[in-house]
Amino acid sequence: MRARSEAAERLENEGTLPREELVQLLTECDDPTLERLRGAARRTTLGRFGDGIYVRGLIEIGNVCRNDCLYCGIRRSNREAERYRLTSDEILGCCERGYALGLRTFVLQGGEDPSLGDGPLAELIAEIRRRWPDCAVTLSLGERSEASYERLFRAGATRYLLRHETADPELYAALHPGMSHARRLECLAALQRIGYQTGMGMMVGVPGQNAGTLADDLLLMERFRPEMIGIGPFLPQRQTPLGDAPAGSLRLTLLLLAILRLMHPAALIPATTALATLAPEGRNLGILSGANVVMPNLSPPAERKKYVLYDHKAAFGCEAAEGLAALDRELHAIGRRIDYGRGDYRG
Ligand code: SAH
Numbered sequence: 001m002r003a004r005s006e007a008a009e010r011l012e013n014e015g016t017l018p019r020e021e022l023v024q025l026l027t028e029c030d031d032p033t034l035e036r037l038r039g040a041a042r043r044t045t046l047g048r049f050g051d052g053i054y055v056r057g058l059i060e061i062g063n064v065c066r067n068d069c070l071y072c073g074i075r076r077s078n079r080e081a082e083r084y085r086l087t088s089d090e091i092l093g094c095c096e097r098g099y100a101l102g103l104r105t106f107v108l109q110g111g112e113d114p115s116l117g118d119g120p121l122a123e124l125i126a127e128i129r130r131r132w133p134d135c136a137v138t139l140s141l142g143e144r145s146e147a148s149y150e151r152l153f154r155a156g157a158t159r160y161l162l163r164h165e166t167a168d169p170e171l172y173a174a175l176h177p178g179m180s181h182a183r184r185l186e187c188l189a190a191l192q193r194i195g196y197q198t199g200m201g202m203m204v205g206v207p208g209q210n211a212g213t214l215a216d217d218l219l220l221m222e223r224f225r226p227e228m229i230g231i232g233p234f235l236p237q238r239q240t241p242l243g244d245a246p247a248g249s250l251r252l253t254l255l256l257l258a259i260l261r262l263m264h265p266a267a268l269i270p271a272t273t274a275l276a277t278l279a280p281e282g283r284n285l286g287i288l289s290g291a292n293v294v295m296p297n298l299s300p301p302a303e304r305k306k307y308v309l310y311d312h313k314a315a316f317g318c319e320a321a322e323g324l325a326a327l328d329r330e331l332h333a334i335g336r337r338i339d340y341g342r343g344d345y346r347g
Helices: 002-014 018-030 031-049 088-102 119-130 148-157 169-176 181-195 211-225 251-263 271-276 282-286 321-333
Strands: 050-056 057-062 104-111 138-139 157-161 197-201 337-340
Touching: 002 018, 002 251, 018 211, 031 104, 031 181, 031 251, 050 321, 057 088, 057 197, 088 104, 088 119, 088 148, 088 321, 104 157, 119 148, 148 157, 148 181, 157 169, 181 197, 197 211, 251 271, 251 282, 271 282, 282 321, 321 337
Parallel strands: 050 337, 057 104, 104 138, 138 157, 157 197
Antiparallel strands: none
């Protein structure tokens, strides 16, 4: 008990903890300690960012994927997934709609589609930057070559989300057939070298994970110092091999958000769609644990239903770009508001 609250205090003051104390916090954190850490994370966030919550328009540009990640509904082996690809014009249409709604960051996310060539993608990014020069383009398109990352950066994309998924190389290999943890980290290093604001993160509660691997996740991110950190609960998708596994825990996700905020005071940390899907109050609870970003869905409504990484995805209401007014009302209820700025990282 005493050890726990001392660890919490040290994390608040020093922004880091040795591995064994992280493991202890993750396994034995009692409710008062959790609330204390969430309070400290909340104060840190308010001190850095004030009451504003950044919004990013999420455009799910396609669900064709060459990978076979065991947890993911758009994995290549899922024959039941209804595949789609948005055209450049459709994506530009999303941006236009999003810009009118006040969004100033567009996140292009999708599966690793081998037909998504550098040329057309670079052209699309450049066109977005030409039409809306005050907007940022974030990519979340998985592993590509360093030359590709470089070309897309030169075209005008300045941020890249590539969750490391797990710091444990063996668990990584088990969850991602044919992929390697070393290559994942090489991609992240390349993104950082090129100058992207880079996002890392992991799911909470994916089968095979434990407090030790989570502590290693925290330490890996401490080493890489990403500008953005995305975490959310694992949620089963019934057409995948992990379809019967239990969802990740809300409590552990909130604890990790608080720890991450204390370790990375300036990072941009979303209350993810997965968190909002897990629990009705998930988004607000995430924000009250140190998150400061929300990513409303800006995909065409018909495609939102096909981009099924996990079942029951929240993609309408406050999780949708057309629901920004409702989102703002919900944020006001917890003393926050939407910040319509681009929200670049300021270290
Ligand atoms: N293909 C891109 C984008 C992946 S989707 C890439 O590889 O980076 C974005 C994130 O969704 C993934 O990084 C993963 O952590 C998360 N995700 C996938 N399936 C999920 C599931 N079943 N439950 C919760 N999160 C999931």
